[in-house]
Amino acid sequence: MIEIKIKTNSQMASQKALIILVSVLMISFYSVFSIGPMIYAFVGSFADWNPIKDTFQFIQFNNYIHLFNNQLFWKSLKNTIYFVAVVVTGRVVLGFLIALGLNSIRKYKSMMRSLYFLPVIMPIVAVALVWKWLYDPNIGFFQMVLSAFGITNVKFLFDPDLALPSIMLMTIWKDVGYAVIIFLAGLMDVPQSIIEASEIDGANKRQQLWNIIIPTLKPTLIFVIITSIISYFQTFTQIFIMTKGGPGTSTHVLLYMIYREAFQYYRFGYASAITVCLFIVIMIVTFIQFKIMKGGEV
Amino acid sequence: MKKVLLVMGLVLMMSVVIFAGSVTAASEESEEITVWIPGDEVEYSFFYNMFEEYEKVNENVDFKIEQQPWGDYWTKLPLELQSGRGPELFMAHTAYSDVLLPNSKELPFEVSELEKRFNNPGIFLGENGRPVFIPLVYYGAVMYYNLDHWQEAGLTEEDVPATWDQLEEVAQKLTVYDGDKVVRAGFDYSTWYTMADLIYQQGQGLVDKNGETTIDSEAGVNVLERIKKWENDLRISDFTLGNGSPEDSFLRYQSSIIYGHAWMANWFSSTDEELNFKAFPIPVWSEDAPVVTRADMELTFGISKNVTDKQYEVLVDFTEFVLNNDQIMLDIANGFSGVSSRKDLVGKGKDSSTIKAINSQMDKMIPMVFPREYETVIRQTMEEVAVMDLSIEEALNNAVQQLSLSDLTSVNYYENNYEHAEELK
Amino acid sequence: MTKAKLSKGLIFTLLLIGGIAMSIPFIWLLFSSFKHNKEIIGYPPTFFPETFTLTHYLNLNSRFNIGRYFMNSVFLSTVKTVLAVYTSLLCGYVLAKFNFFLKNFLFKIVLFTMMVPYIITVIPVYQMITDFGWKDQYIAIIAPTILSSFGIFMMRQYIKTGVPDELLEAARIDGAGEFRIFHTIVIPLCVNMISALTIFLFLWNWEDFLWPYLVLNTQDKFPLAVALNMFSGQNTTNYGGLFATSLVTILPVVIVYFMFQKRFVEGISMSGIK
Known part of the structure; x- marks a missing residue:
């Protein structure tokens, strides 16, 4: 920051105006659409808040007590964490491997990159609708492939053990390209001279990977992992379109529960209590993340 | 309050955007009634036809029909009515009657009068003991x-x-x-x-x-x-x-x-x-x-609690028109393959195995x-x-x-x- | 050297197999949209159409006003993206280059809200939108995204180093006002970042589903994603129609992608660099 020495009055005024404009814009926006609503949600989570009955009465911790006694909440939390763990790992590991591969080839690079990237730009609603059909236990594509190997009667979205993994697979398919592109960009930053120097020193590929490439990519890795965690904790659309939480409650995730409680049963207070819990869980996970990664600058 | 000022400032800033949105102008001559229905002309031809018939007789009434997909319809309708917006007239449904009843106007009919001509017309009563929705068909x-x-x-x-x-x-x-x-x-x-x-x-x-x-x-x-x-x-x-x-x-x-x-x-x-x-x-x-x-039933369309007196008058007249029109009542019953709620129309529906099946289990x-x-x-x-x-x-x-x-x-x-x-x- | 060549070939083959696997759902969708409904639901299933039909495409417009929804999506995504990119530049610039007493506080808010799940605000904002009477209006969708924490953060990081102080200083000595400096010097220096953020936000806005789904009621105002969901709910048995419609909603972005491939890739990759 350089202190500005020569200033006319009008320049001073315009500078002040700019700062005030931005301050007002940011403060008003964040208080109306972000921080304000967060406080509102927090307060509302202690109330019997029902827009249909037009009620907003404080009932202390009742929403939370009910929530913690509700098996469905724990199930949804478990499903959500399971989903986040698998999809984030899949996206990062696969994305990294594909990026490494793409980085090493010369011919047809952009065509190959497109193949992996295209699902990223397809609208999730359309993708989920199509995959629902791919997974159809009778006439779907996956059934067709499996039956060629003599495996029949796999129910995918209707199998309690396969339903969530099926949605995970689709999500990784859709999102892996994003990680690929970011990792590819990160790989460009790996200094070629150090790689060459290490080759002269007799380092093999694996040593190069662990000692040069991964440390250089660390900030990118942290970025992808943290943004993925936050967004996958809020997975909704694919669940809403493909299973509506079923079969039974085997794909019930927290966001679907929030949607159902708030916008189908009109229990805004109860649903707010779930959002507060989700918020706390994400904060804890992000905090642990930072601790583990120690000092990644974000 | 500070917050109010902030909101006002924000509203001012975005007024430009508001103008970009579409504004519908209502014509002054005719009474425009917004109707919500969870399906299209193919699915609910008899309802669309019912509005057309009424418009033919009453040229000053103009129904503006808006479709919503089934699932979303029932989620959104109660919230809209409750917040003072939403349609003036809407297709109602038994499963959502508990949230729709408080947001709908009662019809000015006596249940005892209706009972002479209809089966079970008093199933959905408002605060004053008058019907809010009247069954059209049982199935x-x-x-x-x-x-x-x-x-x-x-x-x-x-x-x-x-x-x-x-x-x-x-x-x-x-x-x-x-x-x-x-x-x-x-x-x-x-x-x-x-x-x-x-x-x-x-x-x-x-x-x-x-x-x-x-x-x-x-x-x-x-x-x-x-x-x-x-x-x-x-x-x-x-x-x-x-x-x-x-x-x-x-x-x-x-x-x-x-x-x-x-x-x-x-x-x-x-x-x-x-x-x-x-x-x-x-x-x-x-x-x-x-x-x-x-027993499920289909009901007369609900009248929003937010309508004007003039609109209310029109919609009551519309409801009466439907209940008294033999052809419309029969079309609705046949459309759902059910039995008409009007006693004189029971048994006059079309000849189908579905209606026969409903008839045979009706008393159970x-x-x-x-x-x-x-x-x-x-x-x-x-x-x-x-x-x-x-x-x-x-x-x-x-x-x-x-x-x-x-x-x-x-x-x-x-x-x-x-x-x-x-x-x- | 043959060993290296062999491993290169192996990597290429693996990538190619993976890439083909990635595109199978799309190909399956394409083929299925040319099948008769009877064939789609027939057992056992087929991959290539046995009899080829264009019916689903010819009937597309009769029950799904694709042009309308497409324009809605274009309008919404454009307005939201342009507003957010501009405010991101403005806020990012001020946070990067000026010292004032709220600066750290504001920047902390930006960082904090980036970490916070948006869902926590959905219920209160929904209640507010209802109280303001904004339901079923585009303002309800546009207003909550006028600022983007992510965008402000990206722009601030970029402008801090990407826009030299000397240049700003020189302009000030020439007597230029701050707003002119912002528009004539800062913005042109950020062109790459602007196109990156634009693409990123546009993709986000294009597939946005939950919020428009909650606040819009009138069919004519639906963006593509919401309309597609509605179509699938109304046409549970028109399988081919659903496939054709899905394909048509996917196609525009695919075409745009191939037109601006380089920019897309740059955009996405810049979103991850700090």
Whole structure:
């Protein structure tokens, strides 16, 4: 920051105006659409808040007590964490491997990159609708492939053990390209001279990977992992379109529960209590993340 | 307050954006009425026709019809009405009557007067004891069977089952396998009302005096055991066919008998002309079952509490016009394959196996209004047992727990109003 | 050297197999949209159409006003993206280059809200939108995204080093006002970042589903994603129609992608660099 020495009055005024404009814009926006609503949600989570009955009465911790006694909440939390763990790992590991591969080839690079990237730009609603059909236990594509190997009667979205993994697979398919592109960009930053120097020193590929490439990519890795965690904790659309939480409650995730409680049963207070819990869980996970990664600058 | 100022500032900033949005101008001459309906001209031709007929007679009235997809419609409508917006006139539904009633205007008719001409017109009353919605047609669940499949299996009309035991025998002959996989189910039951009805058939109400669910009663256990038998022992059913919806599996020729609903009959024929099907009444648990199935009804359109006096006047006149018009009333009854609520029109509907089936079970149908949540939980319980292989006990525990926040007293109210109520537990 | 060549070939083959696997759902969708409904639901399933039909495409417009929804999506995504990119530049610039007493506080808010799940605000904002009478209006969708924490953060990081102080200083000595400096010097220096953020936000806005689904009621105002969901709910048995419609909603972005491939890739990759 350089202190500005020569200033006319009008320049001073315009500078002040700019700062005030931005301050007002940011403060008003964040208080109306972000921080304000967060406080509102927090307060509302202690109330019997029902827009249909037009009620907003404080009932202390009742929403939370009910929530913690509700098996469905724990199930949804478990499903959500399971989903986040698998999809984030899949996206990062696969994305990294594909990026490494793409980085090493010369011919047809952009065509190959497109193949992996295209699902990223397809609208999730359309993708989920199509995959629902791919997974159809009778006439779907996956059934067709499996039956060629003599495996029949796999129910995918209707199998309690396969339903969530099926949605995970689709999500990784859709999102892996994003990680690929970011990792590819990160790989460009790996200094070629150090790689060459290490080759002269007799380092093999694996040593190069662990000692040069991964440390250089660390900030990118942290970025992808943290943004993925936050967004996958809020997975909704694919669940809403493909299973509506079923079969039974085997794909019930927290966001679907929030949607159902708030916008189908009109229990805004109860649903707010779930959002507060989700918020706390994400904060804890992000905090642990930072601790583990120690000092990644974000 | 500071917050108010901030909001105002924001509103000012975005006024530009507001102008970009579309503004609809109402013409001053005619009375414009916004109508919400969860379907298009193909599905609800008789309703669209009803508005046209009225517009023909009353040139100063202009209905502006807005469609919403079924699921979203019922989520959004109550919230819109409650917030003082939403349509002036809307298609109502029994399952959502508890949230719609407080947001609708009463009709200025006396129930005692209506009772002379209509069956059960006083089922949805407002605060002043006047009807808010009046039933137009009574109908409910029926069974459908695919005649071609039936013939292939060497079955005739004689084999139409009257009890569940008989149905199981027939379904076994109809089921087609590919290895260990059910490719075509003899019987598809995968709708929530199978379980609700089968509990009623055993003489068990679905809610006790205190408004608590009785889904975990002995009758509930019996039903789930029977479902397990269909899925695992007899292997006549596969919940997942048609993505867990009987009507879809039926239209995909993946099931031969389904637990259906009267409204489906016309939809089946319009969707697939080649589908060769007929209906029969719901089989019974035992000969002396006090209930066969629930009675559903379609209602007069609801009038929003937010209408002006002038609009209210028009809409009351419109409602009267519909109730008094023989052709419109019959078209609606036929459209849903049900029985008209107008006493003089009962039996004048078109000749179809579906309407016949409804007629034959009419006196054993319990007029019932189910909160949506109960439906969702019943379906979830069935899935847990049929697909997830959860123990019956565990599935029922989950159900009871999930319903602990729900207000089910209205179910109890309707159960007590049933004419054979004394036979229910 | 043959060993290296062999491993290169192996990597290439693996990538190619993976890439083909990635595109199978799309190809399956394409083929299925040319099948008759009877064939789609027939058992056993087929991959290539046995009889080829264009019916689903010819009937597309009769029940699904694709042009309308497409324009709605274009309008919404454009307005939201342009507003957010501009405010991101403005806020990012001020946070990067000026010292004032709220600066750290504001920047902390930006960082904090980036970490916070948006869902926590959905219920209160929904209630507010209802109270303001904004339901079923585009303002309800546009207003909550006028600022983007992510965008402000990206722009601030970029402008801090990407826009030299000397240049700003020189302009000030020439007597230029701050707003002119912002528009004539800062913005042109950020062109790459602007196109990156634009693409990123546009993709986000294009597939946004839950919020428009909650606040819009009138069909004519639906963006593509919401309309597609509605179509699938109304046409549960028109399988081919659903496939054709899905394909048509996917196609525009695919075409745009191939037109601006390089920019897309740059955009996405810049979103991850700090």
